[in-house]
Amino acid sequence: MSNLRDIKSRAHPLWLAYIIHRLSGLFLALFLPVHFWVLSLAITEPASLDGFLSMTQGTQFKLAEFGLVFGLAVHMFGGLRLMAMEWLPWSGRQKTWAALATAISFFIAALFLMKAI
């Protein structure tokens, strides 16, 4: 697929920040309905919520949750970077800010994972 090769050749730090922001946003928007639906089980079917919650103790679930926490954090910090660039004219060090946003998000997600295990 030559499209994919073209995308790879045009990837640069801020483009990566853009695609991470878009994909994490899309991912969160798709995850939220599931999240809300599961929470609603607390009243309607508390037993199945507990069943679900105990199922999430598995390692695959922990890793998936790591992804979710990272997605949420990176979407927020990436978004804050974007708004700082747009509304406060902080345009000089966008790559540093983008890298910092990713690093902090990774740290938060790692903290979550360590607490979860």
Added chain:
Amino acid sequence: MKNKGLIAFVESSNRLYRDEKLNLAADLRDMTKSSLAVTIERGPVDHRMQVFDVPAYDNQTVLDVVSWVQQNADPTLSYRFACRVGMCGSCAMMVNGVPRWTCRTHISKVLDGNKVTIGPLRNLPIIKDLAVDMDPFFDKWVAAEGVHHGGLTRDDPIAAIDETSSEREEANAGIECINCSVCYAACDTVAGNSNYLGPAALQRAWTLLNDSKDEGYAAILEIVSGSGGCHNCHSMGSCTAYCPNELDPMSAIAGLKRETAKSFFKRGR
């Protein structure tokens, strides 16, 4: 004594001549030995990738390579260029998937081994082979109010410009645009949104907005707030990353977002 000097001179000349001949032979050997495998995208009718064997030289731009193909291998190859010195903005093409001004891009900078792939600019309709129709690009330039909004007549005195004002500095930052459409081809937002005015036109809008000689402030703000305007930009920064003149359209568009956001709070719409 005299004779000796003459003999020495003749000997050294002979040596020079011989060295020169050796060098020439080496050059010729190099030339025949090293050649480039140049893949050129042909189209749009009978769309195909065609590989040409092009001799390599020490000093050779991407445009030189394309010209060699057209002059020596296939006279039907269509491409566009004019000034060859990075001023006219007519020779931009996709080189290994990246938009570049081909006349100022040395082939050694883009070679992958001895291979290179050259295609027409992205995001614009292809006329033939490497020549694209730049009309949408220029139409959007005008649509983004990229025209002079004058308020004075020839009888008015020439207005003084404060070169040190921050507005003038913002305006100056974008005026070296050569309309090559590299940013327009680099932008993924343009690719997914054919209404989007694009980085070059919006940067021009920002330049004029800050130009004290231009009185189109309200008209510019109106158009860049519309459906094809600056708010479509996702700040991926490909325009700034690939601009051959090292301009920064992304920050110019951010300036427009700031200005329109201010007007949103002021006018409450």
Added chain:
Amino acid sequence: MLSLRLYMFQRITALLMAPFVLGHLAVMIYAIQGGLDTAEILGRTQGSLLWFLFYGTFVVAVSIHGAIGLRSIAFEWGGLKGIVLEAFMWIAGLGLFALGARAVWTVTYAQGIGA
């Protein structure tokens, strides 16, 4: 395809959500220690006006923010246009709001078997 108004709604809801997200991240890291169960979640949130307002506002903001974001993706990558695009945005936003509001109500004020 974003106009100034949608852009402003998206940025304002984003700014509003930044502290909520930080709070939510902190609660998550705190709450998951030693596992998670229904009683623990309800024990924290049930009958609490503060949690109701926290998550209630969060849900309103995320519905607007998410709907506008999905609209951009649907337009640029999915090719949706015109009335279909508008409908998609509204359905996404109202859908997120309905599900989110139901979840917030459940864990704060709803009376059920688990209460």
